[in-house]
Every structure is written in C-alpha cells, then in structure tokens.
Amino acid sequence: MANLKLTDVEKTYGGTVNVLKDINLDIRQGELIVFVGPSGCGKSTLLRMIAGLEKITGGRLEIDGQVVNDVPPAQRGIAMVFQSYALYPHMTVRENMAFALKLAKKPAAEIEASVARAAKMLQLEPYLDRLPKALSGGQRQRVAIGRSIVREPKVFLFDEPLSNLDAALRVATRIEIAQLKEQMPDRTMIYVTHDQVEAMTLASRIVVLADKGIAQVGAPLELYEKPKSEFVARFIGSPAMNLLPGKVTATGAQTTVALEGGGTAVSDYPTTDADSGLAVNVGIRPEDFVTAEPGQAAFTGTVAFTEALGEVTLLYFGKAAGQEAVIGKLPGIHRDMRGRQVSLRAAPGKVHLFHEGRSLLYR
C-alpha cells in the first residue's frame, strides 16, 4: 500500500536557516517508524514535509515510486493525527468521524460502514452518540485517530499523539495504538515522540535524528544493544549510558581498557594490535552494573544520592572533574546506600567502546 523513499531530503527555512539535510530513508509498507531526537532537531518538520504541510526545499520524497514533492497534502493518501485533537465540539463522535467522508460526498451506507468499522477497532462503539466534551482525553484522541482511519489513508502520521494525556492514559492509549497497528498490518505509520517507552514499544524501526541528519536507524533493541555513536548510546535508554574514559591495554577478540578512574573493563568489542593504547570511552548502562570486588571493579565511588523506585534502586555517584556523574541501577530495594563506597563492574557482554564519539563496532 505505501512504501516511502526519502532521497537527500533537506529543509531550509527562509532560504537561510538549514534544519535538515542529507535525509535518506526507505520506509517499507507496514512499518511503524518512530522519529526521536532532541528538542528542535527537526522531527516535526520532517513529518510535516511528508504530510505536505511544509515545503521540501531539497531532495526527493517518493510514495510508491511517485515523486510527491509538489503533490498537495489531500492527494498524498496520508492522514495526520496531532497532539491537540481538535474535534468539532458540537458534533457527536459519530458525526466527527463521518465528517471527512461526508465532505467527500461518499454514499451514506459506505460512511456508516466505515465509521462502524473504525469505532469497533478503537473500542468507541459505546460513545458514538456522545459529544466530545463527555469523553476523557484518551477517548477524544481515539476519536481523532478514528477520523483518520475512516479515510483509509495509505500512510498514518502521528505527531506526539499522546503528549496531552496523563500518565495512566498514555499507557492505555499506547497499547491501543499498538493493537490498532496489529489490526492494520499493511498500513505504514510514522510516529514522532519524546517518549522513550513509546519509541521502544511501538516502533518496528526507530530513526534517531541529530545534527540536522539521521544519527542511526534500526530496530529498537538494535539501537539499545549496538549504538553507532555515544550520542545514540546516551539518547536511547534511561538513565543514560555511563561513559568512562580510559586507554586500551590488551587487544584481540576481547579488549581490556584501563580506566582513568583506576578500574578496568573487558569488552567483547574486538580490536587489533593497532588499537593498543587507543583513547576510548567505555560505555556501561546503569542497569548493566553489578557489584564487584574492588580488584575487579570498573568503577569505585561513594554514593552521593539514591532513588528507590521499588523495582530498582538508582545510585548516583559524585562527579569527578571533567566527568559526568556515574549512575548505577540495581534491581530491587537497597536501603542505606547513601554515603557508602561501592565497587561496580559491568555484567559480561555489556561493555561498549567508543573512540572520538564513534562505536568501535562500526569501523
């Protein structure tokens, strides 16, 4: 139904402000692609260019092999769902969902069937005769999604659709979107979010945007397990991956690094003789730390602060000069850790290596 291809796409506002460049991306029919990235990196701009709401100032956008750069939004076969779900307040749920089809002068029976199908998919059947004001935020957002479903678009675009919902509703609506996608396996969806959990759970592939371009594209766990750069490593996962500076002391199928803080770490990233002495940052995720004997530790420090979340305890260590504070995440409840000296090493296979910001796995 819809493959999308972006070739060398760029965006410059007002002829001078370049916000995106060299965007090359193939999106296959049926994928759910999630755009993530720091605030202002151009996620919404890219989505709006695909929708046709923003002019593409360079490169090519193809939908099913047809260049659509100059095709108006209504003719692209795309429906967009926004974070503010402006429903018509004086129309019932049924009328809201039927509105676009009525405008398009579809036969009444067809409209009724489409609305019924969408209402069933979104579990909105009990609310069809209500006005929007009598719905919860999550139900309203489902009506907004319903309005796009009835139009049977080839591509669905979602711009932070859950960001106005409270925490519990976000979770419920996120699961509904995942189930909705399962019911429409051949529809292509592109989704912008700030929320890591939404990205990790919904995406077939995540696109990480940074520095005006694509930092990495991959399945969620691929980005988590094999980040190409320190940037992606720290952007995916929370709290962010710790980076500990050091020098390579033994090379081969495994690599040993002597850390500036005094510890050592052994990585499964392979290196060659030429890498001996190389300055690297050792990346260890907070959840990959385990307690260790001081002699085997990658890191020893005094716990400055703790956060007990019940299922895990976060340990915050003091900042060494020129370094980020190290964070550990231990399973379960650990009382009275504050002020204690703790030694940590990484679980086997959980040590990442970066040189000048780039992963040693991708050379």
Ligand SMILES: Nc1ncnc2c1ncn2[C@@H]1O[C@H](COP(=O)(O)OP(=O)(O)OP(=O)(O)O)[C@@H](O)[C@H]1O
């Ligand atoms: N009309 C405009 N004129 C000039 N610059 C613009 C315009 N619209 C957006 N920008 C700039 O383009 C960049 C990308 O904006 P965009 O809204 O796409 O980012 P985003 O990644 O969606 O951000 P956020 O996560 O904060 O929503 C920003 O630096 C923004 O200031």
